Amino acid sequence: MADLTTEFLGIKSPNPFWLASAPPTDKEYNVRRAFEAGWGGVVWKTLGAEGPPVVNVNGPRYGAIWGADRRLLGLNNIELITDRPLEVNLEEMTRVKKDYPDRALIASIMVPCEEEAWKKILPRVAETNADGIELNFGCPHGMAERGMGSAVGQVPDYIQMVTEWCKQYYDRPVIVKLTPNITDIRHPARAAQAGNADAVSLINTINSITSVDLDNMAPEPTIGGKGSHGGYCGPAVKPIALNMVAEIARDPATAGLPISAIGGVTTWKDAAEFIALGAGNVQVCTAAMTYGFKVVEEMISGLSHWMDEKGYTSIEDFRGMATPNVTDWQYLDLNYVAKAKINQDDCIKCGRCFAACEDTSHQAIAMSEDRTFTVKDDECVACNLCVNVCPVEGCITMEEVPAGQLDQRTGEVVSDEYANWTTHPNNPSAVAGE
Amino acid sequence: MATSHQASGIKSGRLSSVDIAENFGDLHAPYDAHEAAVAADRCYFCFDAPCMTACPTSIDIPQFIREIQAGHAESAAKTILDQNILGGMCARVCPTETLCEEACVREAAEGKPVEIGRLQRFATDTVMEKGIHPFTRAEATGKTVAVVGAGPAGLAAAHRLAMKGHDVVVFEYKSKAGGLNEFGIAAYKSTNDFAGREVEWLMQIGGITVEYDKGFGKGLTLDGLKAEYDAVFLSIGLAGVNALRAAGEDKDGVRDAVDFIEDVRQADDLSALPVGRNVVVIGGGMTAVDAAVQSKLLGAENVTIAYRRDRDAMGASRFEQDLAASKGVKLMFNVMPKEIIGNGAAAEIELEYTDIVEGRVTGTGETTRLAADQVFKAIGQTLEGAPQELAIEGGKIQVNDAGRTSIAGVWAGGDCASGGEDLTVTAVAEGRDAAEDIHKSLMA
Numbered sequence: 001m002a003d004l005t006t007e008f009l010g011i012k013s014p015n016p017f018w019l020a021s022a023p024p025t026d027k028e029y030n031v032r033r034a035f036e037a038g039w040g041g042v043v044w045k046t047l048g049a050e051g052p053p054v055v056n057v058n059g060p061r062y063g064a065i066w067g068a069d070r071r072l073l074g075l076n077n078i079e080l081i082t083d084r085p086l087e088v089n090l091e092e093m094t095r096v097k098k099d100y101p102d103r104a105l106i107a108s109i110m111v112p113c114e115e116e117a118w119k120k121i122l123p124r125v126a127e128t129n130a131d132g133i134e135l136n137f138g139c140p141h142g143m144a145e146r147g148m149g150s151a152v153g154q155v156p157d158y159i160q161m162v163t164e165w166c167k168q169y170y171d172r173p174v175i176v177k178l179t180p181n182i183t184d185i186r187h188p189a190r191a192a193q194a195g196n197a198d199a200v201s202l203i204n205t206i207n208s209i210t211s212v213d214l215d216n217m218a219p220e221p222t223i224g225g226k227g228s229h230g231g232y233c234g235p236a237v238k239p240i241a242l243n244m245v246a247e248i249a250r251d252p253a254t255a256g257l258p259i260s261a262i263g264g265v266t267t268w269k270d271a272a273e274f275i276a277l278g279a280g281n282v283q284v285c286t287a288a289m290t291y292g293f294k295v296v297e298e299m300i301s302g303l304s305h306w307m308d309e310k311g312y313t314s315i316e317d318f319r320g321m322a323t324p325n326v327t328d329w330q331y332l333d334l335n336y337v338a339k340a341k342i343n344q345d346d347c348i349k350c351g352r353c354f355a356a357c358e359d360t361s362h363q364a365i366a367m368s369e370d371r372t373f374t375v376k377d378d379e380c381v382a383c384n385l386c387v388n389v390c391p392v393e394g395c396i397t398m399e400e401v402p403a404g405q406l407d408q409r410t411g412e413v414v415s416d417e418y419a420n421w422t423t424h425p426n427n428p429s430a431v432a433g434e
Numbered sequence: 435m436a437t438s439h440q441a442s443g444i445k446s447g448r449l450s451s452v453d454i455a456e457n458f459g460d461l462h463a464p465y466d467a468h469e470a471a472v473a474a475d476r477c478y479f480c481f482d483a484p485c486m487t488a489c490p491t492s493i494d495i496p497q498f499i500r501e502i503q504a505g506h507a508e509s510a511a512k513t514i515l516d517q518n519i520l521g522g523m524c525a526r527v528c529p530t531e532t533l534c535e536e537a538c539v540r541e542a543a544e545g546k547p548v549e550i551g552r553l554q555r556f557a558t559d560t561v562m563e564k565g566i567h568p569f570t571r572a573e574a575t576g577k578t579v580a581v582v583g584a585g586p587a588g589l590a591a592a593h594r595l596a597m598k599g600h601d602v603v604v605f606e607y608k609s610k611a612g613g614l615n616e617f618g619i620a621a622y623k624s625t626n627d628f629a630g631r632e633v634e635w636l637m638q639i640g641g642i643t644v645e646y647d648k649g650f651g652k653g654l655t656l657d658g659l660k661a662e663y664d665a666v667f668l669s670i671g672l673a674g675v676n677a678l679r680a681a682g683e684d685k686d687g688v689r690d691a692v693d694f695i696e697d698v699r700q701a702d703d704l705s706a707l708p709v710g711r712n713v714v715v716i717g718g719g720m721t722a723v724d725a726a727v728q729s730k731l732l733g734a735e736n737v738t739i740a741y742r743r744d745r746d747a748m749g750a751s752r753f754e755q756d757l758a759a760s761k762g763v764k765l766m767f768n769v770m771p772k773e774i775i776g777n778g779a780a781a782e783i784e785l786e787y788t789d790i791v792e793g794r795v796t797g798t799g800e801t802t803r804l805a806a807d808q809v810f811k812a813i814g815q816t817l818e819g820a821p822q823e824l825a826i827e828g829g830k831i832q833v834n835d836a837g838r839t840s841i842a843g844v845w846a847g848g849d850c851a852s853g854g855e856d857l858t859v860t861a862v863a864e865g866r867d868a869a870e871d872i873h874k875s876l877m878a
Binding site: 068355371 | 468479540543
């Protein structure tokens with residue numbers, strides 16, 4: 001059986017599944033339940049400065065979108081950082097860490113962008129014996145209006161500055177949690193690295209309005225007739241998170257910077273994908289909020305089953321293996337040619353591929369009177385839309401046209417040479433091929 | 435004295451009223467909104483959808499299911515009713531397993547089609563429960579049309595004609611409208627007087643008058659109608675019943691299944707409705723299944739459907755056969771009635787085994803006897819009372835694709851007319867299409 005033990009920044013945990021800093025980790029009661037359920041670690045819900053805690057709205061804090069049978073696909077929240085006193089949280093963290101020494105416990109922190117504020121809270125956190133801290137530069141709602149959370153994460157200089165303070169006043173690992181509400185994730189990651197961060201974690205939630213109540217003409221969730229954008233998370237954001245993780249992992253400036261991946265992790269497979277792109281572990285929130293802490297059991301069994309099948313004995317065996325295959329569009333091989341192929345035995349004759357191709361793509365699928373659908377190789381550009389809209393998995397496949405064969409669409413023989421846009425004659429700034 | 439389950443002869447009260455009420459509940463419970471959304475989500479929105487082609491009324495099924503999916507069942511209902519004004523009843527009684535749901539690509543893929551019938555019911559129930567009638571009449575044309583027979587074909591034709599602005603008089607032989615929807619369909623498919631409520635809802639279009647207890651042989655003649663109205667539409671159904679041609683057919687306890695089904699549908703108190711202890715139904719169609727199942731639901735101890743050919747030849751769909759079997763009805767194939775035995779009243783039936791020789795049912799000589807205090811004949815209905823001057827084809831009134839009979843100004847549709855299966859949905863399509871043709875010829 002594969003060993004799921006993870007060592008991230010020297011912090012050991014029995015598996016790579018941590019609960020993200022969020023409502024599920026707001027207090028001792030929940031965190032103890034999480035550890036009993038098998039979670040490898042917990043990032044405690046964000047602590048604020050000492051003094052009267054923040055207050056939350058007393059109306060709905062969450063909004064959602066759903067798929068069939070009300071499967072929750074995306075969740076949005078406008079909850080702020082912990083609304084319980086700092087002292088209470090610190091006492092609880094101390095107790096929990098003492099009782100669960102084998103689990104990771106990280107303190108998430110968000111205090112004003114002033115050196116004094118950080119200098120003051122860090123020793124208090126250190127006393128809890130937490131394994132490290134995570135700087136919450138990500139929450140896009142509420143706190144950002146007060147100059148914290150994503151307001152910091154959107155300014156690389158601030159990220160670097162605060163990270164430096166933390167490295168100065170705290171001697172355990174410092175993880176910088178990034179906001180996706182920026183144009184290029186590499187800049188805040190580089191800033192974190194420049195500030196000597198031990199790792200980055202991402203993504204935090206995305207600015208969002210989940211829906212509009214058309215009777216009251218108000219955004220959801222609605223509090224007294226008004227709504228405010230919240231932070232979006234859950235399965236729907238995973239593709240965005242995968243890309244941002246990959247961008248940091250393959251950026252020469254930050255390559256090798258440890259990453260704790262967050263964003264829609266729902267099953268083992270999501271976690272494996274993030275790890276394949278270079279993440280050292282994953283953080284989960286929405287899946288736990290939707291189904292309860294028990295979901296970690298499937299993540300553990302699924303990941304370990306898959307690793308056994310592949311012959312991986314530890315996370316490190318496959319971590320980052322997909323990163324080198326993430327490239328820029330300009331380097332994609334333009335001599336690679338594929339054609340869609342419809343397996344007639346699997347086809348159920350719904351015609352969705354036909355409608356999609358005929359109406360919205362390249363008119364490359366023929367429909368016969370008896371509803372047999374076939375690909376016209378002389379029209380097919382291998383766009384993959386038919387594969388994506390086909391309700392039968394595996395029925396339509398993209399088949400590579402081997403080098404030496406004729407591409408019926410272009411009338412040219414497929415070349416076995418690699419050629420990309422940088423050298424293409426149509427590219428005005430092409431460099432001459434060698 | 436209370437009669438028990440086992441009492442011989444034809445008796446009422448074999449089961450308690452509570453059990454009977456439960457037995458005659460909805461065959462398919464209606465969807466609630468969430469169930470409908472989940473069921474609708476299974477639809478793939480096929481291109482040129484096979485389900486739509488399979489529907490005799492060509493309802494745009496993917497469209498109405500998408501409307502349910504998107505949360506506006508009322509538009510879905512309009513999509514259905516535009517094509518099939520009796521979409522509510524068809525949702526309940528259509529043999530969807532041989533029509534739209536058989537054609538559904540998910541049937542081919544998984545053996546589990548989208549439940550189109552139940553979704554159709556969800557949509558149509560929604561508008562009917564709200565009392566919405568989403569159609570209005572066109573400006574009056576001053577033309578009048580007589581419709582003979584207030585069954586599905588007649589009602590569909592009357593509605594379409596009234597909508598086009600014509601004045602319609604519907605003549606109904608019985609004292610209630612609805613035809614087979616009202617009298618001839620198993621009670622568990624049309625609960626809470628759905629057939630009656632649907633007729634009432636349909637009449638909201640206006641411009642339709644119904645005159646009851648009138649028909650051919652009951653005050654009407656084709657010549658009279660032709661003289662008085664601008665057009666005539668005949669939808670008189672099949673009023674005759676085939677004879678068994680077995681000895682003892684005249685004994686007490688032997689009757690037409692359609693009459694029994696009508697009794698069940700019209701009964702105010704089903705526990706007062708008598709049924710045999712040992713019931714044998716002769717036939718293999720939907721009527722046979724409806725009679726057999728309802729006998730069982732009333733508390734008959736042994737119910738057998740005796741059919742002269744094999745299972746595959748049976749008119750009732752496999753779904754209907756399985757439904758009967760699940761209720762405890764025994765299905766016997768390749769047997770035909772030879773004699774009904776009993777002293778005045780039926781007590782036993784002798785059946786002869788059959789072979790199919792060159793397509794014809796032939797007795798093998800081997801016989802068997804079943805206890806039978808009640809025997810239902812369900813071997814088909816025949817045209818009866820059609821005006822003599824009409825051309826007949828295959829035992830039915832000859833019509834062309836537009837429903838025109840051999841006589842100018844006279845159209846026909848539904849079971850009495852040639853072509854198409856004898857189904858509610860087919861009758862609706864024929865009534866609707868004839869109405870369109872009548873309209874075209876009246877306005878020409």
